[in-house]
Amino acid sequence: MKRCLPASGAAMGILTAFSLLTGCGNHNMSALDPQGPVGKSELNLIYLSTGIMTFVVVVVTVIYIYVVWRYRERPGDEEKGIPEQVAGSKKLEVLWTVIPIMLLIVLAVPTIATTFSLKEKPDPADSLRINVTGYQYWWGFEYPEQKVTTANEVHIPTGKKVDLIMTAHDVIHAFWVPSLGGKQDLSPGKTDRLVLQADKPGIYEGKCAELCGASHSLMNFRVIAHEPKDFDQWISSQQNPKSRPTVGRAEEGRRWVEQNCIGCHAVRGAGYRVLGRTGPELTAFGERTRIAGVLDNNRDNLKAWLKNPQDIKPGNRMPAFDHLSEKDLDAIVNYLQELK
Ligand code: HEC
Ligand SMILES: [Cu+2]
Incomplete structure (x- = not known):
């Protein structure tokens, strides 16, 4: 059984909900247990937004409970007359406009920076290009330089950026390998890029993450990461397949x-x-x-x-x-x- 939640106990409830949504417990399929640099940077964004949300919920709840308790009805209230009216207070209005704006900036800057960095074209000299096409309900993978084509299982070398150029054949699909990164939409007539990397060899489960028809939930694929020399071997075996049977x-x-x-x-x-x-x-x-x-x-x-x-x-x-x-x-x- 994989470790699904970080030891630090902050915001456990919310993280549990996340882990259910990301298929925690499923082999190598948790966004909370990233297996490469892209997944890690995405997890940091999850922590940041969860942290900000938790902070807001706690502050609002504390103020709410305090106000309900402090200003509850007490004997003798009537003699005091109408309480002081603060509607239209400039100080309060400015305060509760500025604080959310600041929180949104804290959230937006790293989110936008990370999103753009995931789309940066990697140096072709030390990355591997793979063209990905989404079909109802399967995945086509093409290695243009190696002249290799495969389907539903994409092999990659570890420790190397994989430059995935994606499009869709029919309707919109989305490429998602929770433990490595994503999601990236694939749209007909348009190409998009997602750069992923796996640190360790292994099988990483992937899913289509955009409702695309009756078998959308069965549109699974696998990323199979190998040590670079094993990957080279896989490529050469694909280039010289044994396709003429002898038996x-x-x-x-x-x-x-x-x-x-x-x-x-x-x-x-x-x-x-x-x-x-x-x-x-x-x-x-x-x-x-x-x-x-x-x-x-x-x-x-x-x-x-x-x-x-x-x-x-x-x-x-x-x-x-x-x-x-x-x-x-x-x-x-x-x-x-x-x-x-
Ligand atoms: C009209 C087109 C068509 C014909 C003819 C056809 N197939 Fe398919 N086949 C498909 C499509 C489309 C899929 C992908 C289904 C999916 O997963 O959505 C598929 C999937 C498969 C798969 C699974 C591939 C994978 O990557 O896992 C196998 C195996 C297969 N077909 C074998 C055959 C064999 C053998 C024949 C001939 C006897 C055949 N097919 C004839 C269209 C066809
Ligand atoms: Cu799909």
């Missing part, structure tokens, strides 16, 4: 895929021409940890997905292949699991 059943599956799937899915190096790219890249699919962001990648789940993707992710754009025989589905599964 019989898998070869049969390759033919089924060629006949049924290449209108939407690409498999690099598979020996056929890709016709369309409206679905996730399937190159090296056997190495993925999940299917469509929601199922563990194993044979049974893959078969269930092919038979009825709509059951698993309502409204997604993949047709069912329940008309194929069990044998043919097995062959396809063999092939996909062999892609490494």
